[in-house]
Amino acid sequence: NAGVTQTPKFQVLKTGQSMTLQCAQDMNHEYMSWYRQDPGMGLRLIHYSVGAGITDQGEVPNGYNVSRSTTEDFPLRLLSAAPSQTSVYFCASRGGGRGAGELFFGEGSRLTVL
């Protein structure tokens, strides 16, 4: 199993450009989520999904859109990038139904918005 795969690993955007960060997992996990981490800070939850067709907002959802058309994929879209969105983005997934569990994280996508 590859686990959680994020692409691209690095990206530079200009203000106002749009892009999609891809996240895929091959563990048949129901739960997937996106976090961002700013320098010297902890991780903050952007959006999450408890299954295909179901998404919800986290702590810092503004400026980001998500969709979950399949169990495997959970892309994060930046519609109009802003310098404040310069960050490292982590995708994570967890198996099982209700209840807490171990989160598996991707390696991160480092985004710079000029």
Place this chain on the structure above:
Amino acid sequence: DAKTTQPPSMDCAEGRAANLPCNHSTISGNEYVYWYRQIHSQGPQYIIHGLKNNETNEMASLIITEDRKSSTLILPHATLRDTAVYYCIVVRVGGTSYGKLTFGQGTILTVHP
């Protein structure tokens, strides 16, 4: 979910045990204590979790006080590769918030030769 408090940084000599404390005085009966670590800028890595009993796995031990208001993560023989940020997180089982981990600042553990 209950809030956690951790010291911002700790040091440990290589080969010695590293004991990382966490305070979660407002923890509820249906909340687990989870520990993750993040090495450099990699994605966080799960270490261990527990409800009320002490737990041990190949990476670490977790000691939870009887009143569950605090816990200690123990790395029995720290190595240089254990230098990382360690996060203590309280997670509610079930309900609408399950799986939504709230990461605080964590503890920066530095293991010295």
